[in-house]
Amino acid sequence: MHIDDAIRTRRSIRAFKSDPVPRDILDDLLDVARQAPSGTNVQPWHIHVVMGDARNKLVDAVLRHRETHRKDGAPDSFSEFPRATKRKEPYTTRMRTLGKAMYGLLEIPKGDQEANWRQWARNYEFFDAPVGLLFTIDKDLEYSSWVDMGIMLQTIMLAARARGLDTCAQGAWNNFWTVTKDVLDIPDTEYVVCGMSLGYADENEPVNTLVAEREPLSEIATFHEE
Numbered sequence: 001m002h003i004d005d006a007i008r009t010r011r012s013i014r015a016f017k018s019d020p021v022p023r024d025i026l027d028d029l030l031d032v033a034r035q036a037p038s039g040t041n042v043q044p045w046h047i048h049v050v051m052g053d054a055r056n057k058l059v060d061a062v063l064r065h066r067e068t069h070r071k072d073g074a075p076d077s078f079s080e081f082p083r084a085t086k087r088k089e090p091y092t093t094r095m096r097t098l099g100k101a102m103y104g105l106l107e108i109p110k111g112d113q114e115a116n117w118r119q120w121a122r123n124y125e126f127f128d129a130p131v132g133l134l135f136t137i138d139k140d141l142e143y144s145s146w147v148d149m150g151i152m153l154q155t156i157m158l159a160a161r162a163r164g165l166d167t168c169a170q171g172a173w174n175n176f177w178t179v180t181k182d183v184l185d186i187p188d189t190e191y192v193v194c195g196m197s198l199g200y201a202d203e204n205e206p207v208n209t210l211v212a213e214r215e216p217l218s219e220i221a222t223f224h225e226e
Contacts, residue, residue: 015205
């Protein structure tokens with residue numbers, strides 16, 4: 001697959017088939033992704049790959065923890081690292097436009113808190129994908145290393161697409177870090193940055209027809225020529 005085709009056909013998939021990802025393909029994908037660039041070659045990423053029983057153990061533990069604290073709120077139900085608490089325009093409108101389209105495809109009406117709770121739980125099931133990736137970073141690294149982490153994420157997503165695989169990067173996994181760290185033996189010196197679902201898209205699911213709008217080039221690029 002040409003790199004342009006991989007970029008254009010990559011989507012955030014939120015319903016996967018149960019078909020396993022062959023280990024040799026997974027190894028090859030991640031081996032290629034090792035070539036992702038990073039400032040001064042720091043390579044700040046660590047990837048925890050969960051499959052089979054290990055994946056199921058993590059999913060079960062996080063979902064139990066989430067349900068246990070449903071009423072009182074889990075102490076780790078928010079990101080472990082600092083995040084912006086308020087979004088402004090035009091970012092708010094972009095976010096809401098995507099959310100409205102996605103929940104429309106899922107047939108979840110606005111204000112249905114129970115349905116929203118169940119749908120959010122799908123993140124912690126990796127949307128049924130057979131492979132889950134958890135990305136961690138050393139807490140002592142500077143912000144520029146987080147840019148490097150983003151480059152690694154994109155590299156994996158495009159390498160996956162080139163191999164006929166699909167993905168969904170999931171910020172939801174920077175919540176419930178205490179359970180995730182415990183199950184995967186992640187040291188407290190690291191942040192759980194995000195997760196990623198990896199597998200084969202279930203094309204029969206309406207939610208997978210969602211295509212996020214992109215701003216035109218004129219809105220995102222300024223050319224300085226004089």
